[in-house]
Amino acid sequence: MKLISLFLSALLLTGCAGGGVSTQSENAFVSGTGTALFIKASDRKDAPTISGELLMGGNKTLTTGQVTVINVWASWCAPCRAEAPLLQEFSIQYPEVQFAGILTRDNISSAKSFYENFKITYPTFTDDSLLIGFKDSLIPNAIPTTLIIDKNNKVAVRISGEVTVAGLRELLDKVLAEK
Secondary structure (H helix, E strand, C coil): HHHHHHHHHHHHCCCCCCHHHHHHCCCEECCCCCCEEECCCCHCCCCCCCCEEEEECEEEECCCCCCCCEEEEECHHHHHHHHHHHHHHHHHCCCCCCCCCCCCCCCCCHHHHHHHCCCCCCCCEHHHHHHHHHHHCCCCCCCCCEECCCCCCEEEEEEEECHHHHHHHHHHHHCCCCC
């Protein structure tokens, strides 16, 4: 429990992420206000199983074997509010992709209001300890963070900060085109 508290404290300290450049891969680039990192297929690590209680009730386990977009968000985060309509629209434009959110550092009533205001239709998990499962790959390092998991259940992309239309489309299409 102490490890989770330390991780979440570090996550909160990074705040709503701004731009930056990553040097982990030659495919790293700055996209909009967030840092995006694309990992070549041979260097990817397994994504954890994402399973648990949902914000709007019930439980779910994300399926493997398909491209998945996971967004880590909080209702108090301005970039999270700015990107919510885009993520919702992409979840409709890309029906072959599984979308999910992970709520962090927030209260349930504020999060439900956010969810309803932005008419989010994809599920959001309420247990942010799920983020610890990414420790061996690309751990979400800011609020918001968006991860793209490939068809082989490997973490392919991390966008730290607000996603942009062009950036998310380019990275999602790149992962979808992989054999």
